[in-house]
Amino acid sequence: MQRDSTIGTAIRKRRQALGWSLQRLVEASHIEMSTGHLATLETKDMAPSVYVAEALAKGLGTTLDVLLREARDPTAFEAPSEHAQRVPILPWEQAAKWAVDPDPRRLPPGSSWVMPPDTPPGKVFGLKVRDESMQAPSGISFPAGYTIFVDPGRKALANDFIVGHLGDPAAPVFKKLTLDGSAYWLRSLNPQFPMQQVGDTFEVIGVVVGLRAAFDKGGVL
Incomplete structure:
Protein backbone atom coordinates (compact mmCIF):
# COMPACT_ATOMS: atom_id res chain seq x y z
CA MET A 1 0.00 0.00 0.00
CA GLN A 2 1.19 3.55 -0.64
CA ARG A 3 2.76 5.43 2.22
CA ASP A 4 0.33 8.35 1.80
CA SER A 5 -2.65 6.11 2.57
CA THR A 6 -4.93 7.38 5.35
CA ILE A 7 -6.58 4.02 5.82
CA GLY A 8 -5.74 4.15 9.52
CA THR A 9 -8.29 6.91 10.00
CA ALA A 10 -10.97 4.76 8.37
CA ILE A 11 -9.99 1.78 10.53
CA ARG A 12 -10.19 3.85 13.71
CA LYS A 13 -13.55 5.35 12.70
CA ARG A 14 -15.10 1.93 12.10
CA ARG A 15 -13.62 0.44 15.25
CA GLN A 16 -14.94 3.29 17.38
CA ALA A 17 -18.36 3.09 15.69
CA LEU A 18 -18.53 -0.53 16.83
CA GLY A 19 -17.51 0.46 20.34
CA TRP A 20 -14.52 -1.88 20.15
CA SER A 21 -11.22 -1.63 21.96
CA LEU A 22 -7.94 -2.01 20.10
CA GLN A 23 -7.58 -5.51 21.56
CA ARG A 24 -11.06 -6.49 20.37
CA LEU A 25 -10.15 -5.60 16.77
CA VAL A 26 -6.83 -7.47 16.96
CA GLU A 27 -8.64 -10.59 18.17
CA ALA A 28 -11.39 -10.29 15.55
CA SER A 29 -8.77 -9.95 12.80
CA HIS A 30 -6.81 -13.08 13.85
CA ILE A 31 -3.42 -11.48 13.30
CA GLU A 32 -0.26 -11.23 15.38
CA MET A 33 -0.22 -7.53 16.28
CA SER A 34 0.19 -5.51 19.46
CA THR A 35 -2.42 -2.94 20.39
CA GLY A 36 0.34 -0.34 20.35
CA HIS A 37 1.14 -1.13 16.72
CA LEU A 38 -2.54 -0.92 15.80
CA ALA A 39 -2.85 2.43 17.56
CA THR A 40 0.14 3.67 15.54
CA LEU A 41 -1.45 2.51 12.29
CA GLU A 42 -4.64 4.34 13.20
CA THR A 43 -3.10 7.66 14.20
CA LYS A 44 0.27 8.04 12.47
CA ASP A 45 1.34 8.47 8.88
CA MET A 46 2.06 4.77 8.55
CA ALA A 47 0.44 2.45 6.00
CA PRO A 48 -0.08 -1.22 6.91
CA SER A 49 0.85 -4.03 4.57
CA VAL A 50 -1.89 -5.31 2.29
CA TYR A 51 -2.07 -8.51 4.35
CA VAL A 52 -2.60 -6.59 7.60
CA ALA A 53 -5.05 -4.15 6.01
CA GLU A 54 -7.16 -6.98 4.57
CA ALA A 55 -7.17 -8.81 7.91
CA LEU A 56 -8.27 -5.68 9.76
CA ALA A 57 -10.97 -5.01 7.18
CA LYS A 58 -12.33 -8.54 7.56
CA GLY A 59 -12.20 -8.21 11.33
CA LEU A 60 -14.30 -5.07 11.04
CA GLY A 61 -16.84 -6.88 8.88
CA THR A 62 -16.01 -5.01 5.69
CA THR A 63 -13.53 -5.07 2.80
CA LEU A 64 -10.27 -3.33 2.02
CA ASP A 65 -11.88 -1.54 -0.92
CA VAL A 66 -14.51 -0.05 1.38
CA LEU A 67 -11.87 1.13 3.86
CA LEU A 68 -9.83 2.75 1.08
CA ARG A 69 -12.93 4.48 -0.26
CA GLU A 70 -13.80 5.77 3.20
CA ALA A 71 -10.20 6.93 3.66
CA ARG A 72 -10.38 8.94 0.44
CA ASP A 73 -13.87 10.28 1.12
CA PRO A 74 -14.92 10.41 4.79
CA THR A 75 -18.48 11.30 3.75
CA ALA A 76 -18.79 7.78 2.27
CA PHE A 77 -18.66 6.29 5.76
CA GLU A 78 -21.70 4.33 6.90
CA ALA A 79 -21.89 3.31 10.53
CA PRO A 80 -21.40 -0.46 10.66
CA SER A 81 -23.46 -2.98 12.55
CA GLU A 82 -21.41 -5.16 14.90
CA HIS A 83 -22.93 -8.26 13.35
CA ALA A 84 -22.71 -7.20 9.70
CA GLN A 85 -21.44 -10.12 7.61
CA ARG A 86 -20.90 -12.13 10.81
CA VAL A 87 -22.61 -15.19 12.16
CA PRO A 88 -23.01 -16.28 15.79
CA ILE A 89 -21.33 -19.27 17.40
CA LEU A 90 -24.31 -20.97 19.00
CA PRO A 91 -24.60 -23.34 21.93
CA TRP A 92 -25.51 -26.69 20.38
CA GLU A 93 -28.82 -26.87 22.19
CA GLN A 94 -29.96 -23.63 20.48
CA ALA A 95 -29.20 -24.71 16.90
CA ALA A 96 -32.68 -26.05 16.06
CA LYS A 97 -34.43 -22.99 17.48
CA TRP A 98 -32.07 -20.58 15.67
CA ALA A 99 -32.72 -22.37 12.36
CA VAL A 100 -36.41 -21.53 12.71
CA ASP A 101 -36.13 -18.11 14.36
CA PRO A 102 -32.66 -16.48 14.41
CA ASP A 103 -33.12 -14.08 17.30
CA PRO A 104 -29.83 -12.69 18.73
CA ARG A 105 -31.64 -11.74 21.95
CA ARG A 106 -31.71 -15.40 22.95
CA LEU A 107 -27.95 -15.82 22.74
CA PRO A 108 -25.97 -16.12 25.98
CA PRO A 109 -24.12 -12.96 27.09
CA GLY A 110 -20.70 -12.67 25.49
CA SER A 111 -21.54 -14.90 22.51
CA SER A 112 -18.96 -14.76 19.71
CA TRP A 113 -19.76 -13.49 16.22
CA VAL A 114 -17.28 -14.52 13.52
CA MET A 115 -16.65 -14.07 9.82
CA PRO A 116 -17.50 -17.21 7.81
CA PRO A 117 -15.44 -18.22 4.75
CA ASP A 118 -18.12 -16.75 2.46
CA THR A 119 -20.78 -14.08 2.89
CA PRO A 120 -23.51 -15.87 4.85
CA PRO A 121 -27.06 -16.04 3.54
CA GLY A 122 -30.04 -15.84 5.87
CA ALA A 144 -12.77 -30.97 18.06
CA GLY A 145 -12.49 -27.21 18.57
CA TYR A 146 -12.92 -26.28 14.92
CA THR A 147 -15.88 -24.11 13.89
CA ILE A 148 -18.40 -25.44 11.38
CA PHE A 149 -20.83 -23.14 9.57
CA VAL A 150 -24.35 -24.46 9.12
CA ASP A 151 -26.97 -23.32 6.58
CA PRO A 152 -30.54 -24.20 7.63
CA GLY A 153 -31.87 -23.05 4.26
CA ARG A 154 -29.99 -25.62 2.21
CA LYS A 155 -31.68 -28.93 1.38
CA ALA A 156 -29.74 -31.92 2.69
CA LEU A 157 -28.67 -34.53 0.14
CA ALA A 158 -26.89 -37.86 0.47
CA ASN A 159 -23.20 -37.41 1.36
CA ASP A 160 -23.76 -33.95 2.83
CA PHE A 161 -22.35 -33.14 6.26
CA ILE A 162 -25.34 -32.18 8.35
CA VAL A 163 -26.43 -31.10 11.81
CA GLY A 164 -29.70 -32.70 12.87
CA HIS A 165 -31.51 -34.31 15.75
CA LEU A 166 -33.05 -37.70 16.39
CA GLY A 167 -36.23 -36.41 18.02
CA ASP A 168 -34.85 -34.05 20.65
CA PRO A 169 -34.17 -30.59 19.14
CA ALA A 170 -32.01 -29.70 22.14
CA ALA A 171 -29.63 -32.62 21.44
CA PRO A 172 -28.33 -32.16 17.88
CA VAL A 173 -25.63 -34.29 16.27
CA PHE A 174 -23.07 -33.60 13.55
CA LYS A 175 -22.67 -36.42 11.02
CA LYS A 176 -22.38 -37.33 7.36
CA LEU A 177 -25.73 -38.27 5.80
CA THR A 178 -25.32 -41.42 3.70
CA LEU A 179 -27.76 -43.46 1.64
CA ASP A 180 -27.63 -47.27 1.55
CA GLY A 181 -30.37 -48.63 -0.71
CA SER A 182 -33.51 -46.88 0.49
CA ALA A 183 -32.24 -46.22 4.03
CA TYR A 184 -30.43 -43.13 5.29
CA TRP A 185 -27.68 -43.44 7.86
CA LEU A 186 -25.68 -41.01 9.99
CA ARG A 187 -22.00 -41.77 9.70
CA SER A 188 -19.07 -40.50 11.71
CA LEU A 189 -15.73 -39.94 9.98
CA ASN A 190 -13.97 -41.51 12.95
CA PRO A 191 -14.29 -45.29 12.44
CA GLN A 192 -14.41 -45.82 16.19
CA PHE A 193 -17.93 -44.37 16.26
CA PRO A 194 -20.83 -46.54 14.98
CA MET A 195 -23.22 -45.63 12.17
CA GLN A 196 -26.82 -44.89 13.09
CA GLN A 197 -29.88 -45.43 10.92
CA VAL A 198 -32.19 -42.48 10.44
CA GLY A 199 -35.65 -43.02 11.94
CA ASP A 200 -38.96 -41.24 11.61
CA THR A 201 -38.08 -38.74 14.32
CA PHE A 202 -34.90 -37.55 12.59
CA GLU A 203 -34.85 -33.95 11.39
CA VAL A 204 -32.11 -32.02 9.59
CA ILE A 205 -31.33 -28.67 11.18
CA GLY A 206 -28.92 -27.55 8.48
CA VAL A 207 -26.16 -28.48 6.06
CA VAL A 208 -22.52 -27.76 6.91
CA VAL A 209 -21.20 -25.27 4.35
CA GLY A 210 -17.87 -24.19 5.81
CA LEU A 211 -15.10 -24.87 8.31
CA ARG A 212 -12.68 -22.63 10.15
CA ALA A 213 -9.78 -23.26 12.45
CA ALA A 214 -7.95 -20.51 14.31
CA PHE A 215 -4.66 -21.07 16.10
CA ASP A 216 -3.16 -19.34 19.10
CA LYS A 217 0.38 -20.42 19.96
CA GLY A 218 -0.26 -23.85 18.51
CA GLY A 219 -3.69 -24.39 20.06
CA VAL A 220 -7.06 -24.46 18.35
CA LEU A 221 -9.43 -21.64 19.29
Whole structure:
Protein backbone atom coordinates (compact mmCIF):
# COMPACT_ATOMS: atom_id res chain seq x y z
CA MET A 1 0.00 0.00 0.00
CA GLN A 2 1.19 3.55 -0.64
CA ARG A 3 2.76 5.43 2.22
CA ASP A 4 0.33 8.35 1.80
CA SER A 5 -2.65 6.11 2.57
CA THR A 6 -4.93 7.38 5.35
CA ILE A 7 -6.58 4.02 5.82
CA GLY A 8 -5.74 4.15 9.52
CA THR A 9 -8.29 6.91 10.00
CA ALA A 10 -10.97 4.76 8.37
CA ILE A 11 -9.99 1.78 10.53
CA ARG A 12 -10.19 3.85 13.71
CA LYS A 13 -13.55 5.35 12.70
CA ARG A 14 -15.10 1.93 12.10
CA ARG A 15 -13.62 0.44 15.25
CA GLN A 16 -14.94 3.29 17.38
CA ALA A 17 -18.36 3.09 15.69
CA LEU A 18 -18.53 -0.53 16.83
CA GLY A 19 -17.51 0.46 20.34
CA TRP A 20 -14.52 -1.88 20.15
CA SER A 21 -11.22 -1.63 21.96
CA LEU A 22 -7.94 -2.01 20.10
CA GLN A 23 -7.58 -5.51 21.56
CA ARG A 24 -11.06 -6.49 20.37
CA LEU A 25 -10.15 -5.60 16.77
CA VAL A 26 -6.83 -7.47 16.96
CA GLU A 27 -8.64 -10.59 18.17
CA ALA A 28 -11.39 -10.29 15.55
CA SER A 29 -8.77 -9.95 12.80
CA HIS A 30 -6.81 -13.08 13.85
CA ILE A 31 -3.42 -11.48 13.30
CA GLU A 32 -0.26 -11.23 15.38
CA MET A 33 -0.22 -7.53 16.28
CA SER A 34 0.19 -5.51 19.46
CA THR A 35 -2.42 -2.94 20.39
CA GLY A 36 0.34 -0.34 20.35
CA HIS A 37 1.14 -1.13 16.72
CA LEU A 38 -2.54 -0.92 15.80
CA ALA A 39 -2.85 2.43 17.56
CA THR A 40 0.14 3.67 15.54
CA LEU A 41 -1.45 2.51 12.29
CA GLU A 42 -4.64 4.34 13.20
CA THR A 43 -3.10 7.66 14.20
CA LYS A 44 0.27 8.04 12.47
CA ASP A 45 1.34 8.47 8.88
CA MET A 46 2.06 4.77 8.55
CA ALA A 47 0.44 2.45 6.00
CA PRO A 48 -0.08 -1.22 6.91
CA SER A 49 0.85 -4.03 4.57
CA VAL A 50 -1.89 -5.31 2.29
CA TYR A 51 -2.07 -8.51 4.35
CA VAL A 52 -2.60 -6.59 7.60
CA ALA A 53 -5.05 -4.15 6.01
CA GLU A 54 -7.16 -6.98 4.57
CA ALA A 55 -7.17 -8.81 7.91
CA LEU A 56 -8.27 -5.68 9.76
CA ALA A 57 -10.97 -5.01 7.18
CA LYS A 58 -12.33 -8.54 7.56
CA GLY A 59 -12.20 -8.21 11.33
CA LEU A 60 -14.30 -5.07 11.04
CA GLY A 61 -16.84 -6.88 8.88
CA THR A 62 -16.01 -5.01 5.69
CA THR A 63 -13.53 -5.07 2.80
CA LEU A 64 -10.27 -3.33 2.02
CA ASP A 65 -11.88 -1.54 -0.92
CA VAL A 66 -14.51 -0.05 1.38
CA LEU A 67 -11.87 1.13 3.86
CA LEU A 68 -9.83 2.75 1.08
CA ARG A 69 -12.93 4.48 -0.26
CA GLU A 70 -13.80 5.77 3.20
CA ALA A 71 -10.20 6.93 3.66
CA ARG A 72 -10.38 8.94 0.44
CA ASP A 73 -13.87 10.28 1.12
CA PRO A 74 -14.92 10.41 4.79
CA THR A 75 -18.48 11.30 3.75
CA ALA A 76 -18.79 7.78 2.27
CA PHE A 77 -18.66 6.29 5.76
CA GLU A 78 -21.70 4.33 6.90
CA ALA A 79 -21.89 3.31 10.53
CA PRO A 80 -21.40 -0.46 10.66
CA SER A 81 -23.46 -2.98 12.55
CA GLU A 82 -21.41 -5.16 14.90
CA HIS A 83 -22.93 -8.26 13.35
CA ALA A 84 -22.71 -7.20 9.70
CA GLN A 85 -21.44 -10.12 7.61
CA ARG A 86 -20.90 -12.13 10.81
CA VAL A 87 -22.61 -15.19 12.16
CA PRO A 88 -23.01 -16.28 15.79
CA ILE A 89 -21.33 -19.27 17.40
CA LEU A 90 -24.31 -20.97 19.00
CA PRO A 91 -24.60 -23.34 21.93
CA TRP A 92 -25.51 -26.69 20.38
CA GLU A 93 -28.82 -26.87 22.19
CA GLN A 94 -29.96 -23.63 20.48
CA ALA A 95 -29.20 -24.71 16.90
CA ALA A 96 -32.68 -26.05 16.06
CA LYS A 97 -34.43 -22.99 17.48
CA TRP A 98 -32.07 -20.58 15.67
CA ALA A 99 -32.72 -22.37 12.36
CA VAL A 100 -36.41 -21.53 12.71
CA ASP A 101 -36.13 -18.11 14.36
CA PRO A 102 -32.66 -16.48 14.41
CA ASP A 103 -33.12 -14.08 17.30
CA PRO A 104 -29.83 -12.69 18.73
CA ARG A 105 -31.64 -11.74 21.95
CA ARG A 106 -31.71 -15.40 22.95
CA LEU A 107 -27.95 -15.82 22.74
CA PRO A 108 -25.97 -16.12 25.98
CA PRO A 109 -24.12 -12.96 27.09
CA GLY A 110 -20.70 -12.67 25.49
CA SER A 111 -21.54 -14.90 22.51
CA SER A 112 -18.96 -14.76 19.71
CA TRP A 113 -19.76 -13.49 16.22
CA VAL A 114 -17.28 -14.52 13.52
CA MET A 115 -16.65 -14.07 9.82
CA PRO A 116 -17.50 -17.21 7.81
CA PRO A 117 -15.44 -18.22 4.75
CA ASP A 118 -18.12 -16.75 2.46
CA THR A 119 -20.78 -14.08 2.89
CA PRO A 120 -23.51 -15.87 4.85
CA PRO A 121 -27.06 -16.04 3.54
CA GLY A 122 -30.04 -15.84 5.87
CA LYS A 123 -29.81 -17.90 9.05
CA VAL A 124 -26.28 -19.34 8.78
CA PHE A 125 -24.68 -19.97 12.17
CA GLY A 126 -21.53 -21.50 13.63
CA LEU A 127 -20.96 -24.38 16.03
CA LYS A 128 -17.80 -25.53 17.78
CA VAL A 129 -17.10 -29.22 17.09
CA ARG A 130 -17.46 -30.93 20.45
CA ASP A 131 -15.85 -34.35 20.10
CA GLU A 132 -13.67 -36.59 17.91
CA SER A 133 -16.49 -38.36 16.06
CA MET A 134 -15.92 -36.33 12.86
CA GLN A 135 -12.13 -36.44 12.96
CA ALA A 136 -11.07 -38.74 10.12
CA PRO A 137 -7.77 -40.66 9.89
CA SER A 138 -7.25 -39.01 6.49
CA GLY A 139 -9.01 -36.73 4.04
CA ILE A 140 -11.78 -34.32 5.07
CA SER A 141 -11.81 -33.99 8.84
CA PHE A 142 -13.52 -31.91 11.52
CA PRO A 143 -11.39 -32.01 14.70
CA ALA A 144 -12.77 -30.97 18.06
CA GLY A 145 -12.49 -27.21 18.57
CA TYR A 146 -12.92 -26.28 14.92
CA THR A 147 -15.88 -24.11 13.89
CA ILE A 148 -18.40 -25.44 11.38
CA PHE A 149 -20.83 -23.14 9.57
CA VAL A 150 -24.35 -24.46 9.12
CA ASP A 151 -26.97 -23.32 6.58
CA PRO A 152 -30.54 -24.20 7.63
CA GLY A 153 -31.87 -23.05 4.26
CA ARG A 154 -29.99 -25.62 2.21
CA LYS A 155 -31.68 -28.93 1.38
CA ALA A 156 -29.74 -31.92 2.69
CA LEU A 157 -28.67 -34.53 0.14
CA ALA A 158 -26.89 -37.86 0.47
CA ASN A 159 -23.20 -37.41 1.36
CA ASP A 160 -23.76 -33.95 2.83
CA PHE A 161 -22.35 -33.14 6.26
CA ILE A 162 -25.34 -32.18 8.35
CA VAL A 163 -26.43 -31.10 11.81
CA GLY A 164 -29.70 -32.70 12.87
CA HIS A 165 -31.51 -34.31 15.75
CA LEU A 166 -33.05 -37.70 16.39
CA GLY A 167 -36.23 -36.41 18.02
CA ASP A 168 -34.85 -34.05 20.65
CA PRO A 169 -34.17 -30.59 19.14
CA ALA A 170 -32.01 -29.70 22.14
CA ALA A 171 -29.63 -32.62 21.44
CA PRO A 172 -28.33 -32.16 17.88
CA VAL A 173 -25.63 -34.29 16.27
CA PHE A 174 -23.07 -33.60 13.55
CA LYS A 175 -22.67 -36.42 11.02
CA LYS A 176 -22.38 -37.33 7.36
CA LEU A 177 -25.73 -38.27 5.80
CA THR A 178 -25.32 -41.42 3.70
CA LEU A 179 -27.76 -43.46 1.64
CA ASP A 180 -27.63 -47.27 1.55
CA GLY A 181 -30.37 -48.63 -0.71
CA SER A 182 -33.51 -46.88 0.49
CA ALA A 183 -32.24 -46.22 4.03
CA TYR A 184 -30.43 -43.13 5.29
CA TRP A 185 -27.68 -43.44 7.86
CA LEU A 186 -25.68 -41.01 9.99
CA ARG A 187 -22.00 -41.77 9.70
CA SER A 188 -19.07 -40.50 11.71
CA LEU A 189 -15.73 -39.94 9.98
CA ASN A 190 -13.97 -41.51 12.95
CA PRO A 191 -14.29 -45.29 12.44
CA GLN A 192 -14.41 -45.82 16.19
CA PHE A 193 -17.93 -44.37 16.26
CA PRO A 194 -20.83 -46.54 14.98
CA MET A 195 -23.22 -45.63 12.17
CA GLN A 196 -26.82 -44.89 13.09
CA GLN A 197 -29.88 -45.43 10.92
CA VAL A 198 -32.19 -42.48 10.44
CA GLY A 199 -35.65 -43.02 11.94
CA ASP A 200 -38.96 -41.24 11.61
CA THR A 201 -38.08 -38.74 14.32
CA PHE A 202 -34.90 -37.55 12.59
CA GLU A 203 -34.85 -33.95 11.39
CA VAL A 204 -32.11 -32.02 9.59
CA ILE A 205 -31.33 -28.67 11.18
CA GLY A 206 -28.92 -27.55 8.48
CA VAL A 207 -26.16 -28.48 6.06
CA VAL A 208 -22.52 -27.76 6.91
CA VAL A 209 -21.20 -25.27 4.35
CA GLY A 210 -17.87 -24.19 5.81
CA LEU A 211 -15.10 -24.87 8.31
CA ARG A 212 -12.68 -22.63 10.15
CA ALA A 213 -9.78 -23.26 12.45
CA ALA A 214 -7.95 -20.51 14.31
CA PHE A 215 -4.66 -21.07 16.10
CA ASP A 216 -3.16 -19.34 19.10
CA LYS A 217 0.38 -20.42 19.96
CA GLY A 218 -0.26 -23.85 18.51
CA GLY A 219 -3.69 -24.39 20.06
CA VAL A 220 -7.06 -24.46 18.35
CA LEU A 221 -9.43 -21.64 19.29
